[in-house]
Amino acid sequence: MLATVLYFLLTLAILIAVHEFGHFWVARKLGVKVLTFSIGFGRALWQRVDASGTRYVLAAIPLGGYVRMLDEREDKVPPDVAHQAFNRQPIWSRALIILAGPMANFLLAVLVYWIVFVAGVPGLKPAIGDTLVNSPAQRAGLFAGQEIVAVDGRVVRSRSEVNMALLRRVGDSGEIVIDARFNSSDVADQYRIPVQRWLAGEELQPPQRALGIVYWEPDWPAVVDQVQPGEPAAMAGLQSGDLILAIDGETISNWQDAVDAISARPGATIMLALRRAAGTLEKPVTLASHEREDGKRIGRIGISVQVPEMPAHMQVTLRYGWLNALARAVSETVEMVAFTLESIKKMLVGLVSTDNLSGPVTIAKIAGASASSGLVSYLQFLALISISLGVINLLPIPVLDGGQLALLGVEAVSGRPLPERVLLWFQQTGMLVIIGIMVLALYNDFSRL
Incomplete structure (x- = not known):
């Protein structure tokens, strides 16, 4: 559990730092004064100020970040530095600064995929x-x-x-x-x-x-890997490494036999014959009854299988040279951006269920699982989440980068910024949309637990 939380926080820190650095770097290059570069919100755990007056902050709540720039709409700005204010910049300049955050996420994905494709992506043949x-x-x-x-x-x-x-x-x-x-x-x-x-x-x-x-899968022996706390197997005293030999006197030849026998006995008390170390023993276990989405009830015991290594002839490693890997990384990033946009479109029109929307709990679990599967798996996950963050930030929702770009488009067409009260309404509406999405994502997360 602790490892899962740590990998989740590491993933967030990387993605937020890269995103905000995009805004920060382009703002400075275009002559805008940056007041604060913060990773996280709330109370500052660490901070320092550089020679240009920018304050760098590591804050207590690691669920986002921000770059605060000099802006006459937020504070009174001395006349001698007014030319460095964000709101004084031409529309194209402000648009580039806003766009830089999502673009930094896409560039991170390209870099990560490049490393992955050079190192080699392990996989299994689709037999x-x-x-x-x-x-x-x-x-x-x-x-x-x-x-x-x-x-x-x-x-x-x-x-x-x-x-x-x-x-x-x-x-x-x-x-x-x-x-x-x-x-x-x-x-x-x-x-x-x-x-x-x-x-x-x-x-x-x-x-x-x-x-x-x-x-195709090889026959998996019915060897217990993990025993979930609080589940029937744990209460009966099953241990990692136990080999299931029989259930209610029926011989168990492989893992699928065990799954079929347990699933067919919801709520029943069964007798497991086990081999543990050099000896054999029997354990009575009262199974839980679990209802599937189709309404059918199946037995549940709360164990996972010890997965054997796949035969060498079924394994494949996708590896590229440096230049081909870079081209493949760019192609993969572009394809994943298109796939993410298409998935959002399908979700809006009801072709993809909103049940597939995931929040921080699911992301944390996947971060931990991918990290435990190896560096390449974690890097692939990092690239995918970075792309998702970039795409989501480009959606035309107020308070997101895409919403700010949309407002700049309105300003470009009308020739003047929107009134403050209209901007405030847009921001409040955008915040409600974001909160609604987060509530739905969290609901989906907890319903999967």
Whole structure:
């Protein structure tokens, strides 16, 4: 838990510092006097003042930051420095200063992706282990043993690339085109899967699973990894490393056998046969009853599986040379910006459920999980969140950078700034919108706990 919080705070600090530094750097380059550069809000934990009079602050509440510039609308400005006031600058200059924050986030994403693509991105081959009965994938003719090589004409080499290509189609109607081949063949066959408002309004699940594609996995032994505190397994005394041999006398050959047996017994008391260290023992466990979204009740025990390493022939590392990695980093950032904008559009028109909106709790959990998965996973997460922050700040909502740019556009067209009372109304409206979004995101976070 502590590690999760620390990685969350580290992620926030990096993203906020980069965003605010964009505003700060461009403001100074354009001759605007910067009064304060703050990471966080509230009471200052650390501060110093440089030779130009700028105050640098590290504040107690690390949920944002700001750059405060000299501005006649906020304070009385001496005539000898009035030319350095933000409000005195031409519209193009103010627009560049505002735009610099989101652009800094995009540049950070390019830099991080560049490092990642040079280092190499580990992944797993998108080999099909099975197709679900009467699923869209099975009806289209996809087979177990095939490997997906393209989605909608886009070449894919790993499961994450397949999933990303499929996520782009959420809410769409038409056909999803999948190219797949058997390992023994160099020729791929093309399969067309008709969709109608695919997954529209639903909470997102693994997209390949929604088509009925089950990736190949080796048989996982039913070895306990983590035991969740307060859950039935913990109360019965199960430990990490326990191997489940049988449930109610039925032999358990792998993890899926254990999942099926436990899911089929909601609320029941079962007898587990375990191997622990060199010996065997039996433990009675009273399962919890958990209701799924479809209303069906399943048993829950509160353990996770110890995941074995994938065979070498299923692993793939996507690595590029320095120049190709830079081009790929720029391309990835542009594609993710477009994907984020398209997702926001689909959410506004109801093609993507607002249940998918995440707040700080979910972000913290993902930050911790990605960090524990290795540096490359964490850097990919950092780049994605940096892009999201940049895009969100460009939305035309007052109090965000995009709202300020919209107001400058109005000023450019009308030839004068909006009246103070109108600006105040816009800011109050924008604050209500932001608070509403945060409340919804937090609600989604806690409903997932």
